[in-house]
Amino acid sequence: MFGRACQAAFLVALFLTSMGLGVVESSVLNEEHRIEQRSQGVSGAVDVPTYRIGDEWVYETKFDVSQLLAQANVSASLNALTGDTTNEVTDIFYATDNNGDTVLAYEVEISGGFTSGNSGANLEGVSGRLDIDYDGIDILRARDLATITSDFTLEVAFRPFNLGFLEQTLGVVTFENTYTPAKERYDFPIRNGDQWWMEFEAETTSSGSSDYFDPTSFDSQEDENNSWQVIKNEAPVEDGDSPQYTGCDDAYKIAEWNATGVNLGFNWYCPAVRGSVWNRIVNPAGFTIDWILKTYNPTDSNSVNPSSSPGGRNTVISVSTATTATLPNAIEQVSIAYSVAGSPSIPIKNTNLQLRYEIAGTILNPTTDNNGQAQVALNVSDEVDDTPASDDHTSNGVVVYDPAARIVGATTVVQDLSVVGVDLIAQAGSVIVERTRNGDTTTLSASIGYNALPGDVLMFSLPAQNRGVLTAPGTAMEVQTPDGTVLRETLSPIAPYAEERVMVNWSVPSNMPIGTAAMTFTVDPDENVTADANRSNNDASLSVFIGRAPTAFMDVDEGKYTFENVTLNATESFDIDGGDVDCVFEIESRVGLIDVIEAPGCWTQWNWSNSGTWSVKVLVVDEELDTDELVVDVVVLNRAPTFNLTHPVSVEVENPITVEAVDIEDVDTSSPSGQQVVISWPGLTCAEGLTQPTCTFTPMFEGPVNITAVATDDDGDTTVLSSEVMVLNVPPTISPPTLTKGGVEVVPDENGTWHINEDELGLLKATAGDSANDEGTMIVEWFPSLADENWTLTSVGVASQQLVSWNTSGEHIVQVRAIDADGATSDIQQATVMVHNVPPTVQGLPGNSPVVEDDPLNLTVTAQDTASDQATLTICWDLNAKLDTDGDGVRDNDCELTGASVAPSWSTKGVRMITVTVTDDDGAFAQQSMNVSVLNVKPRESIDAQTSYTNLTEGDNLTLMGADFFYDEATDNEILAFTWDSSHLDSDLDGDPEGDDDFTGGTWTINDLPPGEWTVIVTATDDDGESEQRSLTVVVAELPPSGLFESITSELGTTTTAVIGLLGIIIIGLAVFLFFTRQRTAPAEEFGMFEQSQFAEAPKPVASLPVSEPVAASVPAESAPVQTQPAAYSAPAEPVAVNTGPPLPATGLPEGWTMEQWNYYGEQWLAANQPAPAPVQPIVSQTPPTPASSELQSLLDDLDL
Secondary structure, eight states, X not given: OOHHHHHHHHGGGGGGTTTTOOOOOBOOOOOTTOEEXXXXXXXXXXXXXXXXXXXXXXXXXXXXXXXXXXXXTSOEEEOOEEEEEEEEEEEEEEEEOTTSOEEEEEXXXXXXXXXXXXXXXXXXXXXXXXXXXXXXXXXXXXXXXXEEEEEEEEEEEEEETTOGGGOEEEXXXXXXXXXXXXXXXXXXXXXXXXXEEEEEEEEEEEEEEOSSSOGGGGOEEEEEEEEEEEEEEEOOOBTTBOOSOOOOSSEEEEEEEOTTSXXXXXXXXXXXXXXXXXXXXXXXXXXXXXXXXXXXXXXXXXXXXXXXXXXXXXXXXXXXXXXXXBOTTOEEEEEEEEEEOSSSOEEOXXXXXEEEEGGGTEEEOOBOOTTSEEEEEEEOOSOOOSSOBSSOSEEEEEEEEETTTTEEEEEEEEEOSOOBSBOEEEOGGGOEEEEEETTEEEEOOTTSOEEEOTTOEEEEEEEEEEOBSSOBOOEEEEEEOTTSOEEEEEEOOBOXXXXXXXXXXXXXXXTOOSEEXXXXXXXXXXXXXXXXXXXXXXXXXXXXXXXXXXXXXXXXXXXXXXTSOEEEEOTTXXXXXXXXXXXXXXXXEETTEEEEEEETTSEEEEOOSSOEEEEEEEEEEETTSOEEEEEEEEEEEOOOOEEEEEOOSEEETTSOEEEEEEEEEOTTOOSOTTOSEEEEOTTOOOTTOSSSSEEEEOOOSSEEEEEEEEEEETTSOEEEEEEEEEEEOOOOEEOOOEEEETTEEOOOOTTSEEEEETTOOEEEEEEEEOOHHHHTTOEEEEESOTTOTTOOEEEESSEEEEEEOOSSOEEXXXXXXXXXXXXXXXXXXXXXXXXXXXXXXXXXOOSXXXXXXXXOOOEEOEEEOOHHHHTTOEEEEEOOTTOOTTOSSXXXXXXXXXXXXXXXXXXXXXXXXXXXXXXXXXXXXXXXXXXXXXXXXXOEEOTTOOOEEEEEETTOEEEEEGGGTEEOOHHHHHHOEEEEEETTOOTTOSSOOTTOOOEESSEEEEOSOOSEEEEEEEEEEOTTSOEEEEEEEXXXXXXOSSOHHHHHHHHHHHHHHHHHHHHHHHHHHHHHHHHHHHOOOOOXXXXXXXXXXXXXXXXXXXXXXXXXXXXXXXXXXOOOOOOOSSSEXXXXXXXXXXXXXXXXXXXXXXXXXXXXXXXXXXXXXXXXXXXXXXXXXXXXXXXXXXXXXXXXXXXXXXXXX
């Protein structure tokens, strides 16, 4: 509502973008040929002031922007903005000016707040309060107060209806203004009539923020050529008003003009306050700004009255030159006095100071003496300043600075090209000319020349200067006005480089012809001043152009309608005194609003938005800035109202849409703003009603909708516009998904991640939204894991719930979207779920269990995990915790068998720790262990073995096989060791055939058996050293002549033969008795449990078994198991610890062995180092028969019968 109003309000800010432009007005008497004399001597020359940190000026500030708003083509009114501006010196420092030179400078902070007051602003019909806050910093060169930079920030705010909570910031803009070279608004020393000018570049860079304009649009870079002149030396009075500060009766009014002669304002410089007492800027754009001094508070001062007197500085550096003026490149004596105020003053002695003559780059370091004084011989050089002036060749500042106390003293060195005792000059360049026309007085600028019209009153301030170093005696000035009138006025004595002025008012006669007239004046016309060194400059002439005002003429089109261009043609305007003319059109564009159009070609076009009669004024300006104006009325014809429709091209179904009639215009309306045209909306139900410029309605169906609007003005004319809106399908929406498990919502962690276990059921939820007609067919599509692109779930309806579980651990991205019946999809909502693996479990191993060597131990475990991992579980069996078969450094995790059921067996006795490890696909595992005690079984007799051999005859060979008599477990059976002792052999020759080891091996062939009955003892020993014996009876008959029985019978008879048979039966019975009495059973091993330390310690080193004796059979080494599921498994053998070992061999302990090793492993060594005979069936080899008598005799001899 305030968009256009805000633009209008911000136009106030433009006052700072055109600093230095303006028009200043004052009043003078219009007495024809009035002569007034004013004098100004040395005391009237004002030198450069110095500042201290803390000096403060407070100015009453007034902004008059009424003309600006009137020309801005906005409906606005604004009271003058008022407030206070505070200038404070905050720093003295070395700055680099824009020419790259280092100069001593002052930093001046400027701040202010200005307001229109409550209800002082009316913008587009809204009454309220306009406020402007201003904060800036000026950098001033200390030697001449030239402005190097001026930066400030401007904040403009508007309070509709004076309500603070409605306040809107219209803009915050920062302006950075730079002047190259530094802009010299003063040319010290200041004298009345002094005139100077300079060329400089003014660059403005702006930045900031605003919703209503582009802050950078104020950027500019322009070459300026301004001029200044001191036009008054008196108490400041403007428009009958005086400043609140009352101590500036000796002020100097300095006027400023631009290159085209337009006056840019004035500055009343007051020496007492070391600055401006009244500064006015008048901008041609249409605003005037006044800063009027209220108080001045100098720091380090005494007797200060802030509203009337600066008092005196407590500490002063006084700087002066020996001469009033000097020649270029001369040596000027500069005197310095440094003191503290007092009666008398107190000198500041022996202090190092810095003298800066910056225009020549001279930096000196004088030191005060005991009187606080210093003298410096300064070469003034031939450098000239940037401001050529009318009263000297150049004037350059000298600064003396105490860096420690930060106190500045200053003066100005004036140079002239000729230095004489007395030189009276009629100085045309210092003439001040004010022109009064129709009651308005304007100071004219010499930059474009002096001009007047018949009837104007010109007031000339004519200077008589003494450009000498001695006081000139009194004399006279003779003046001849342009109409030939001669006047004479007495002049008082004139001090060195001072002046006396004669004021002459001249009214331009009405019949004064067009052309240039001269105002001449002569100083000392009678040549009474004999000391005048140069009389060639005693005469001066001032040219005044007497012209005529231009003639305005304007032709306008007729019969034009509203919004149709009307040509405004003022090209026939002319200036009778010659030269070109420019035109400015002031066009009444709306009631109370004037648009100003500058048209150098005196031609423009304009169109009106309303019918009626409108005033147009053309202001014709000639080269002398004289003007003529002409006002004509332009009649604009009525036409039907016009408007446009604006609305979105499309709208989603069931969503409101606002159609607005914009650009509503009626050429002939006289109704109040906003009521000129009535807009109606046939066929629509508008929320605003039927006769409003906007219509908001809600389409319920998809497809094109026609809109018709009718505009009716207050004359009854109508305009009908139609438009079409496409009603679109509404894409669905979907809420962020949630996850619950067990009826409780899963709260995400700080990273927004859900956490759930593998295969744990969770419920994903999301709610879709759409227009009512699409809700029933809404499809919600889930992607529970982006890692599985084939895993999608869908549901129909707005509320979606999906029961899910994740079978792989890790991070999963869950996405959900909604799809309506038109295929439109919602934005994808996404969540992250971290699925944690669940380790497996295993159970089923029994407690500690015994098992016999080589017997299978049936073991079955139950491994469990989550459903998805169950099939991937691997079950590994480690059957010997003392061995690390996979070489990974862990001895209980080998995979010697796999599967839930195994049947391992062991070939050697001992205690084994079995560990089953269940591992899932993520590497998580569970273990269960048990101990197995493997028991040894000593060799056992074969029940059906033959133990008696009687069918033998002397000389036969008998082959016996140990395997026929004993058996053992499968592994031990292969490595059983056999020893044989026969009663018919005395192998150790000890005289006793019994107790010998007549043969070692599995098969023994006894060759050439002698006759008789012999006992053969066979001993079977397993790898654990356990043994069993068995007695065999071998009966060998002597060879009978024909047959054994017949031989015996024939030799002994029937009775003797019977006795022998009975004796054989007895012997067999004794053998059986001995067999059963000598049989023994090995003690059962105790179960033992492995301790953790057994796996942590490496087994002790064991020396290699001796191999010096031939080995017929060896104990098999431990090897990796071979799985047969569920077949029996023969586990690797291992050494079994026993308490005592076997008897030592005749050679003693094997080399490198200890008794402890022998106790545990001796039996194995013996078994490995005894030859094992190959098993064979007993074979009886028949020898040739011997005579029966000999066999019988041998038998009888053996029986000792």
